[in-house]
Amino acid sequence: MDKLSVLKEYFGHRAFRSGQEELIDHILGGCDVLGIMPTGAGKSLCYQVPALMLRGVTIVISPLISLMKDQVSALTAAGVSAACINSSLTQEEYAETMYRACRGEYKLIYIAPERLGTREISSLVSSVEISMVTIDEAHCVSQWGQDFRPSYIHIAGFVESLPCRPIVSAFTATATDTVREDIVRLLGLREPFTLVTGFDRPNLYFAVKKPQNKYNELRRLIGDMEDKCGIVYCLSRKSVEEVCEKLCSDGFSATRYHAGLSDSERRANQEDFIYDRKRIMVATNAFGMGIDKSDVSFVIHYNMPKNIESYYQEAGRAGRDGSPAKCILLYGPSDVRTNDFMIERSRDENTELSDEEKEIMLERDKERLKEMTFYSTATSCLREFMLRYFGEKAPSYCGNCSCCIDGFEEADITVDAQKIVSCVFRVKQKGRYFGKGMIVDILRGSENERLLSLGFDRLSTYGIMSDTPARRIRAELDHLAAEGYLGFSDGEYPVVELTALSAKLLKERIPVTMKLPIEKTEKKKKKDSGLTQNETLFAKLRQLRSRLAQEARVPAYIVFTDAALEDMCRVLPTTAEEFLTVSGVGRRKAEKYGEDFCALISEHLRSENDHRGGTL
Structure with a gap:
């Protein structure tokens, strides 16, 4: 053969x-x-x-x-x-x-x-x-x-x-x-x-979102996924527990997976997900390698992972059968600090490496974290960024990521940049350095107790950006750091620092531009009055697959993948010979399942024909 x-x-x-x-x-x-x-x-x-x-x-x-x-x-x-x-x-x-x-x-x-x-x-x-x-x-x-x-x-x-x-x-x-x-x-x-062969997965949609409330955004995203199954990745066991509990309280079919659970519970929860008894798995990165579930329609990262390799591997668990799938990262600045802390801790816990090897790995891990942060704050094509990281050339527009679809436009932020750098300079004159949070609070005129006790409300930059949203100031701070006009110190709690270019920006009034999201008006979704013929047939095929899988005590995708069911909707096989032409149907599966699936498709076609009152 x-x-x-x-x-x-x-x-x-x-x-x-x-x-x-x-x-x-x-x-x-x-x-x-x-x-x-x-x-x-x-x-x-x-x-x-x-x-x-x-x-x-x-x-x-x-x-x-x-x-x-x-x-x-x-x-x-x-x-x-x-x-x-x-x-x-x-x-x-x-x-x-x-x-x-x-x-x-x-x-x-x-x-x-x-x-x-x-x-x-x-x-x-x-x-x-x-x-x-x-x-x-x-x-x-x-x-x-x-x-x-x-x-x-x-x-x-x-x-x-x-x-x-x-x-x-x-x-x-x-x-x-x-x-x-x-x-x-x-x-x-x-x-x-x-x-x-190339790292590109054209069927995957990549997106980065920076929500003010991560859980509310997660709940909205999962609600839009209807009955599709997916994975939600969290950085810590505590986050897994909290997110899973909230999802279950809100009526979602979810389970959890992390190293703190017993072997028996991890195994049971994993099987619930694989066998479609639960449609959402909330997990740390301990879950996923080797999970061959082909019908995962979305992977949402509740926190930013520590490197692009891990992100791409975890996100890649969506759409394994080639069907369209979504990979969404919910980014928050605190994710960087958490990852940095975990990298430091892993160095101390790794007893199999020499001190020299530990330092080399620490340096590489921090460099990877920096690249992951750049991806999370990127304003150009996300797919191009990722493929370039793995050494591939790619077009600057993919048409299937949040940056390409939602769009960004070049904006002049020269005045904002001067205000931000000036604020960092004024704080330094007080002999102090602080993180982004304090700088944003000063610029927005916050009245929090610590700020007032330090006398920062008397700075000339206090409140000069009170009308600017905190999220935008943070984005501009990140951009200024990426362009070298400001810097961030290493460590668990990085502070904003001046650089050699800081004074140049203020004295020479260098123009600064950055890409900002185009404001879009929210469009109401139109509710479809009903399913198309193919969608109706697909639903019937899934029900049959589920029953056969339960009888055989195997996951549904072992019987046939979603991609195979979709091809059945296209081919509409009603005989054994026609069934063998479906992509993903081998001779053994055709012998085992062909009669059941062909009978269902034949009945569906007769029912549709009777409904239309004509002949095929």
């Missing part, structure tokens, strides 16, 4: 996506490969297709139990013999899996990296031919990656210990040049074919 036949027979696709075929061809040619492909680009097919064509067994090293279980469930549903070996198995399940594995009954075996050195795995690899070792989430091997895992360091030794060195393939969604070099070196890849 050739690669296209395997693709259609087991996975229900007629053609490969960008980059997949090249990686598969090099693997089948005996080469090591490194694939850098964004979430949703189909990394798993790049090793699953050749695994079914190679003579022996493929071992897939994967960092999380949930990732393995999802992949194995999907493969089994497609008619592929696969298994996972991890701590979630009972003693009896483990013994049965190892027995069958040693007999060569599986084509793919997923293993946690911590188990590679065990006696049982040594027995397994000496009993069967290992054709390929695949490392998923390969960035975990690098200390400079966002998810460094020490257990990944031992993978190269495991590969070299095998009786015959297999093909080694490594895959990840996000990796800077430094991380890529680490992957090749630390995994011992031999002259690998490296392919970066």
